[in-house]
Amino acid sequence: MLKRLYASFARMCGKVPYSLTAFVCRVAAAVPFWRSGQSKLEGGDILGVKYELFSLKASKIYLFSDVYGFPEAIAPFVAQLTALGENLLPPMLVCGILTRFGALGLLVMTAVIQFYVFPEELLKPNGNWSLHLLWAAPLLVVLTHGPGKFSVDALIGGRQRTSA
Known part of the structure; x- marks a missing residue:
């Protein structure tokens, strides 16, 4: 009885289109990077979106040298x-480009x-590694299975999904 019930539930779950799953994964992965990228920019904004990609806040450069340990x-x-990646890659991901x-x-x-940047956090039970797993998981889904039908890649004929 339990085995049949679970099989029925699994069939129902299998009806969720991959394109929906892929879109949700793309958005979920893009949001934290986009927010971080926007926080690094000094320029003005239009409707809350920064438009100056080449003017970094001095405090962010300080972070990379004095806090994160990159050579000055x-x-x-x-x-x-980093700011360019965080501001360009998330929109590409969401749009499926x-x-x-x-x-x-x-x-x-x-x-x-x-x-x-945070290697010591790997050894802490409450370290930020669990947050990074939350970022990596949807990115791995999209990387391995593709963007799905709701993407520019699909419109121009890119391969949708590599496996079931």
């Missing part, structure tokens, strides 16, 4: 590169944050 000579470059590239870029950023 490259901290401004790393801060700028070069989706797997965007997912890979954000996954690499997640790994750098975890393993370079």
